Amino acid sequence: MISTEVLDVLQCPGCQGALFIGAARRPELVCEACETQYPIVDGIPDLVARQPTPMPGNYRTETLSNAIAGIFDYVAPVLSMAIWRCSPLLYVDLENRALGRANGGVFLEAPIGTGVTLSPVVAPYHDVQILGIDKSWKMLHQAAKRFKDVNARVQLIRADYERLPLKTGSVQSLQSINGLHVFTDRVITLKEFNRCIEPGGHISGSALVRSQEDVADVFLERYERYGIYPMLRSPQFLVQEMATVPFNDVRFSTHGAVMFFTSQTAS
Ligand SMILES: C[S@@+](CC[C@H](N)C(=O)[O-])C[C@H]1O[C@@H](n2cnc3c(N)ncnc32)[C@H](O)[C@@H]1O
């Protein structure tokens, strides 16, 4: 069931009202203000705001993620080493640093995918409340299997990162790994991240970027042409865009075709 600590940071993605655990036979969260009911399936609350006419870009990405969820853990490290030319071990460092920056508060991984980069490192962070958000049920179910036997406070949530079901300023450290290049609208998503992070809080993550590796560029060009990833850019472009949100003092480094970044919200 959802802990009170998690419930305290959640809000209705539709109207920002507070949520409570419903009294119906099937587990659900209910919005105090608009009375929308959000089912809890296998311990995962489904907090995607209902849209009368969903944008094709949104459900296509979700369908693609559902389709690849079963093989993602095997394919991602191979692609990383062979095409993007980035050691998968760098993600372990990135996760450890981001969990440490949560400093016993709330850590948000968005998107969490199958949890492949996060699950191996969470065990020592007993004091951190970990939230993992993704829109794909198949990815979330893979993640749930993975965290089942891990002794850590992890709550998976189905949500759209363009409309996070989290109170303003409720997150101390937000991590977005392979991340920025899948966002349909990067500025909207980054603004939403900025809203949820506390003043002076931390954001970090990684993204695939253009113009670093010739072989990677050939793949990225195909990805974009066939609509798999929407808007691939150079590292400098992404950093400038983050600064407009505004995120302060964005620092980055590139490893092959992967950019790693860290920044803070204004305090
Ligand atoms: C490339 S995977 C990265 C997952 C994970 N961070 C990793 O590196 O293993 C991108 C993830 O973004 C999720 N995603 C795409 N659009 C989303 C949205 N609008 N809201 C939430 N998650 C979304 C997909 O379901 C997918 O799991």
Ligand SMILES: [Zn+2]
């Ligand atoms: Zn509501």
